[in-house]
Amino acid sequence: MNVVTLPDGERVPALGMGTWRLGEDPARFREEAACVRRGLDLGLKVVDTAEMYGEGRTEEFLGKALAGLRERVFLVSKVYPHNASREGVRRACERSLRRLGTDHLDLYLLHWRGSVPLAETVAGFQDLRAAGKIRRWGVSNFDAEDLEELFALPGGADCTLDQVLYNVTRRGAEYDLLPWMSRHKLPLMAYSPMEQGRLADGGALGEIASRRGLSRWQLALAWVLRRPDTIAIPKMAGEEHLLQNQAMHDLELTAEELARLDAQFAPPRAKRGLEML
Numbered sequence: 001m002n003v004v005t006l007p008d009g010e011r012v013p014a015l016g017m018g019t020w021r022l023g024e025d026p027a028r029f030r031e032e033a034a035c036v037r038r039g040l041d042l043g044l045k046v047v048d049t050a051e052m053y054g055e056g057r058t059e060e061f062l063g064k065a066l067a068g069l070r071e072r073v074f075l076v077s078k079v080y081p082h083n084a085s086r087e088g089v090r091r092a093c094e095r096s097l098r099r100l101g102t103d104h105l106d107l108y109l110l111h112w113r114g115s116v117p118l119a120e121t122v123a124g125f126q127d128l129r130a131a132g133k134i135r136r137w138g139v140s141n142f143d144a145e146d147l148e149e150l151f152a153l154p155g156g157a158d159c160t161l162d163q164v165l166y167n168v169t170r171r172g173a174e175y176d177l178l179p180w181m182s183r184h185k186l187p188l189m190a191y192s193p194m195e196q197g198r199l200a201d202g203g204a205l206g207e208i209a210s211r212r213g214l215s216r217w218q219l220a221l222a223w224v225l226r227r228p229d230t231i232a233i234p235k236m237a238g239e240e241h242l243l244q245n246q247a248m249h250d251l252e253l254t255a256e257e258l259a260r261l262d263a264q265f266a267p268p269r270a271k272r273g274l275e276m277l
């Protein structure tokens with residue numbers, strides 16, 4: 001399995017699991033919990049969640065689904081911007097830890113930038129790290145200018161990664177955000193790598209996928225995973241999608257295939273504001 005080395009040297013598999021919408025329907029608990037556990041058995045490790053997902057229900061679901069398996073998981077959660085004051089971030093983290101049934105997070109992210117000054121949030125993250133409640137922290141939905149501002153703050157360069165929307169239909173980040181991150185050796189965590197399932201049939205994506213005996217969702221995932229220093233966190237609710245996605249972790253796309261995908265989904269030629277879902 002391809003691995004990504006985080007700035008502190010920790011190595012994690014490039015393919016992880018998203019959890020948005022998981023745990024919201026109690027009738028699906030058994031299937032969804034089995035899917036996350038099977039993902040760990042297949043070598044996946046990164047599990048991404050947030051206090052926002054189901055207003056805590058997804059974290060509670062993970063607490064039950066992953067009971068007894070904590071040491072096999074690289075657990076990521078996110079704080080709401082309105083909870084991201086120095087004191088608010090501590091309280092929000094403690095609530096997340098309780099719901100998740102753990103004493104620490106491996107990575108804690110600011111979900112998006114809000115009105116709380118970044119310096120306060122960074123101070124809150126550093127407090128949590130000193131207290132052993134989080135191993136490391138990072139951000140989400142930050143564009144290049146936001147990262148520039150963050151890195152200029154005391155402790156701001158301790159940021160571990162930026163989690164942003166990135167897939168074959170959403171390439172705006174390639175213009176300046178991803179080059180900025182490469183220059184600063186900041187890994188990318190790509191969310192919605194399959195555009196939440198909304199990938200139209202036809203064109204190069206459909207043709208290359210069918211020639212390789214894959215689905216267009218699998219091909220879209222392989223395309224994100226082609227990048228070094230990129231962790232992709234597709235969400236899958238059952239074993240069929242899990243197995244299909246797990247098979248993409250080391251698929252190599254040819255230069256010709258990449259060029260055909262560039263023709264269908266052109267890389268950006270000018271700055272676009274970072275999109276969010």
Ligand SMILES: NC(=O)c1ccc[n+]([C@@H]2O[C@H](COP(=O)([O-])OP(=O)(O)OC[C@H]3O[C@@H](n4cnc5c(N)ncnc54)[C@H](OP(=O)(O)O)[C@@H]3O)[C@@H](O)[C@H]2O)c1
Binds near residue numbers: 048196245
């Ligand atoms: N930081 C942020 O602001 C932010 C925003 C959005 C998402 N996220 C994170 O990123 C994760 C992933 O993004 P996402 O959930 O928005 O979208 P996504 O992973 O691009 O797409 C998920 C959808 O694709 C389907 N799918 C998965 N594997 C498939 C396959 N092999 N073939 C066909 N369909 C497949 C899933 O179906 P099933 O569920 O039926 O398997 C689900 O409907 C989230 O769960 C969340 O953890 C973060």
